[in-house]
Amino acid sequence: EPEVTQTPSHQVTQxxxxxxxxxxxxxxxxxxxxxxxxxxxKVEFLVSxxxxxxxxxxxxxxxxxxxxxxxxxxxxxxxRSTKLEDSAMYFCASRDGNQPQHFGDGTRLSIL
Amino acid sequence: GENxxxxxxxxxxxxxxxxxxxxxYSDSASNYFPWYKQELGKGPQLxxxxxxxxxxxxxxxxxxxxxxxxxHFSLHITETQPEDSxxxxxxxxxxxxxxxxxxxxxxxxxxxxx
Numbered sequence: 001e002p003e004v005t006q007t008p009s010h011q012v013t014q015x016x017x018x019x020x021x022x023x024x025x026x027x028x029x030x031x032x033x034x035x036x037x038x039x040x041x042k043v044e045f046l047v048s049x050x051x052x053x054x055x056x057x058x059x060x061x062x063x064x065x066x067x068x069x070x071x072x073x074x075x076x077x078x079x080r081s082t083k084l085e086d087s088a089m090y091f092c093a094s095r096d097g098n099q100p101q102h103f104g105d106g107t108r109l110s111i112l
Numbered sequence: 113g114e115n116x117x118x119x120x121x122x123x124x125x126x127x128x129x130x131x132x133x134x135x136x137y138s139d140s141a142s143n144y145f146p147w148y149k150q151e152l153g154k155g156p157q158l159x160x161x162x163x164x165x166x167x168x169x170x171x172x173x174x175x176x177x178x179x180x181x182x183x184h185f186s187l188h189i190t191e192t193q194p195e196d197s198x199x200x201x202x203x204x205x206x207x208x209x210x211x212x213x214x215x216x217x218x219x220x221x222x223x224x225x226x
Contacts, residue, residue, distance in 0.1 A: 004155075033213065035214075035216075042216050042217065042218055042219075043150075043156065043201070043203075043214075043216035044216070045213040045214065045215065048212070048213055056212070056213055058213075091155045091156070093155075093214075100146050100158045100161055101158070101214060102158065103148075103155035103156045103157065104155050105153070105154045105155045106154070106155050
C-alpha cells in the first residue's frame with residue numbers, strides 16, 4: 001500500500017538554525033498538509049497546500065515557517081531561526097480528491 | 113475547525129473484550145467521520161471512516177456507527193488484542209467534507225491488558 005514517507009526520522013538542530021523537513025506524499029495525491037505534535041499535546045494543523053500554493057494555514061504557521069514543493073515528488077517544511085518551543089513531532093499528510101488524509105510517521109525535531 | 117468531544121479519555125479493557133469510544137460533534141453539516149489510530153512513535157493512521165449517508169460500517173473487528181440525529185459517532189473494537197493498544201482520534205475535517213484540515217482532540221488512550 002502506498003505510504004507517505006518523511007525524512008529524517010529525527011533531526012537535532014541548534015537554536016537559531018534553519019531546518020528543512022522533507023516529505024514524499026503518495027504519488028497521485030494533490031493535497032498536502034503539515035501538522036505538529038508537541039510532546040504530550042494534541043496534533044495541531046499547520047498548513048495545507050494545493051496547486052502549488054498554500055490553501056490554509058493556522059496561527060502557528062507564521063513567517064518563521066514556509067513550505068515548498070520543489071519538484072514533482074517532495075513537499076518540504078522549512079523552519080527559520082528555530083526556537084526551543086519548535087521541538088515537536090512534525091507530520092506530513094496527503095490526500096487525493098475527496099479521500100481521507102494519509103499521514104507519514106513524522107520527523108522528531110529536537111532544538112537544543 | 114469542528115468542535116468535537118471524545119469520551120472516554122482513557123480506556124482499559126481485558127484482551128478479548130470489546131471497546132467503544134464515542135465522539136460528539138456540533139456541526140450538523142458534517143458529512144464525513146474518520147477514526148485514526150496512533151501508535152507510539154508513529155503517525156496517525158486511518159482505520160475506518162463513514163459518510164453521513166450510512167449509519168454503520170464494519171471492517172473485521174472494527175466498526176463505526178453514526179447517529180446523525182444525536183450528532184455522535186462511535187468506534188467499536190471487538191475481540192480486542194494487545195496490538196489494539198494506541199491512542200484513537202476522531203478528527204473531523206473543517207467544512208464537513210474530507211477535504212479540509214483535520215482538527216484533533218486529545219484522543220482516547222486504549223490499553224488492552226493481556
